[in-house]
Amino acid sequence: MKVASTKLNIDVESIRKDFPILSRQVNGKPLVYFDNAATSQTPQQVIDVIVDYYSRYNANIHRGVHTLSQEATDAYEQARIKIQEHFNAAKPHEIIFTAGTTHAINLVASGFTTLLKEGEEIIVSTLEHHSNIVPWQMLCERTGAKLKVIPMNDNGMLKMDEFDKLLSEKTKLVFVNHVSNALGTVNPVKEIIEKAHAVGAAVLLDGAQAAPHIKADVQELDVDFYAVSAHKMCGPTGVGVLYGKEEWLQKLPPYQGGGEMIATVTFEKTTYADLPHKFEAGTPDICGGIAFGAALDYMNSIGFNNIAAYEHELLEYATEKLMQIEGLRIYGTSTEKTAVISFNIGDIHPYDIGTIIDKLGIAVRTGHHCAQPVMDYYNIPGTVRASFAFYNTKEEIDIFVEGVKRAKNMLS
Numbered sequence: 001m002k003v004a005s006t007k008l009n010i011d012v013e014s015i016r017k018d019f020p021i022l023s024r025q026v027n028g029k030p031l032v033y034f035d036n037a038a039t040s041q042t043p044q045q046v047i048d049v050i051v052d053y054y055s056r057y058n059a060n061i062h063r064g065v066h067t068l069s070q071e072a073t074d075a076y077e078q079a080r081i082k083i084q085e086h087f088n089a090a091k092p093h094e095i096i097f098t099a100g101t102t103h104a105i106n107l108v109a110s111g112f113t114t115l116l117k118e119g120e121e122i123i124v125s126t127l128e129h130h131s132n133i134v135p136w137q138m139l140c141e142r143t144g145a146k147l148k149v150i151p152m153n154d155n156g157m158l159k160m161d162e163f164d165k166l167l168s169e170k171t172k173l174v175f176v177n178h179v180s181n182a183l184g185t186v187n188p189v190k191e192i193i194e195k196a197h198a199v200g201a202a203v204l205l206d207g208a209q210a211a212p213h214i215k216a217d218v219q220e221l222d223v224d225f226y227a228v229s230a231h232k233m234c235g236p237t238g239v240g241v242l243y244g245k246e247e248w249l250q251k252l253p254p255y256q257g258g259g260e261m262i263a264t265v266t267f268e269k270t271t272y273a274d275l276p277h278k279f280e281a282g283t284p285d286i287c288g289g290i291a292f293g294a295a296l297d298y299m300n301s302i303g304f305n306n307i308a309a310y311e312h313e314l315l316e317y318a319t320e321k322l323m324q325i326e327g328l329r330i331y332g333t334s335t336e337k338t339a340v341i342s343f344n345i346g347d348i349h350p351y352d353i354g355t356i357i358d359k360l361g362i363a364v365r366t367g368h369h370c371a372q373p374v375m376d377y378y379n380i381p382g383t384v385r386a387s388f389a390f391y392n393t394k395e396e397i398d399i400f401v402e403g404v405k406r407a408k409n410m411l412s
């Protein structure tokens with residue numbers, strides 16, 4: 001992202017004290033955690049909320065008359081409102097709790113089974129995570145709809161002129177990620193949404209990789225669906241949300257049947273509960289939902305503008321240092337990107353670099369990052385991916401760059 005370099009309003013040393021895991025050692029070395037795009041770390045403030053839930057008011061929600069159940073229900077519904085406010089959804093019941101982004105996408109893909117006809121078209125992008133490809137392929141198999149793909153260029157940006165050519169009155173759905181997890185590219189989502197709406201198509205944005213860095217405003221974007229995971233934004237694993245415009249959520253059929261999602265049940269006919277409960281069958285991750293709310297509070301207390309500006313500094317610093325290593329190529333050089341650096345050195349296998357620097361206490365991701373079409377585009381098996389968060393430092397980047405140099409010397 002382009003951010004004016006202003007004085008930083010971020011006190012990294014005190015932030016780091018909030019994260020107990022950052023003071024541990026790995027293989028005898030201080031941990032350098034650069035795998036934030038896979039999952040972020042959890043501050044004590046969120047851990048405390050989890051401990052407090054199980055210590056004081058663990059109970060099933062929505063059904064009980066007793067005090068604990070009411071306390072748990074209140075906290076869970078307050079978390080929903082926090083999430084609504086964070087993403088600026090118009091109504092709390094447009095926020096559906098899910099097990100994460102993957103679950104949210106599958107909920108929509110499943111719902112469209114009855115809304116799509118043979119010959120209609122769905123557009124996805126080359127930059128997608130597998131969780132944003134496979135559910136649509138399955139949907140096409142069920143309905144006879146066709147999947148079209150927006151190609152990308154060498155910088156890891158979508159070819160928007162090709163997107164224009166794919167759009168037609170046959171297009172019913174467009175699915176792209178807001179930010180690519182493999183390359184960090186920030187996609188021109190506003191333009192995509194406007195163009196898709198112009199032909200009458202709905203848009204789902206996979207916000208998993210954007211939400212930790214960019215505060216999306218779903219009303220301003222005018223997006224139809226937005227999916228995120230808590231664990232990439234300082235919250236726990238296994239919980240996330242689907243934002244959906246009310247009119248769409250009304251149209252979609254329920255995803256799973258069970259308790260919580262019904263109004264009345266007889267063997268002749270079951271009627272469904274109102275939103276959001278229609279999509280929330282069974283006992284959810286109550287504690288996880290509450291902790292997600294606490295994670296948003298934590299990140300908002302630092303401020304998303306501060307986070308974006310600081311991470312951008314880390315990105316520029318690391319890019320410059322890495323580029324000094326001979327033979328190193330960075331994949332994904334969009335002008336708009338989050339703090340993700342995907343790279344290879346010559347033909348050294350990314351896995352070998354990852355393994356060596358793990359011995360030095362440095363955590364990065366290696367492989368195809370659940371985005372094989374991107375790797376195929378570059379004709380590589382995978383990359384080394386370093387992804388930064390607001391609690392990382394330039395000193396850690398120095399340690400990492402030295403580690404990469406050492407790995408290169410050992411392997412070439």
Ligand SMILES: *Cc1c(COP(=O)(O)O)cnc(C)c1O
Binds near residue numbers: 038132
């Ligand atoms: C992590 C990620 C997902 C999957 O999220 P889960 O929490 O595993 O469901 C989907 N899309 C993108 C872009 C991601 O980064």
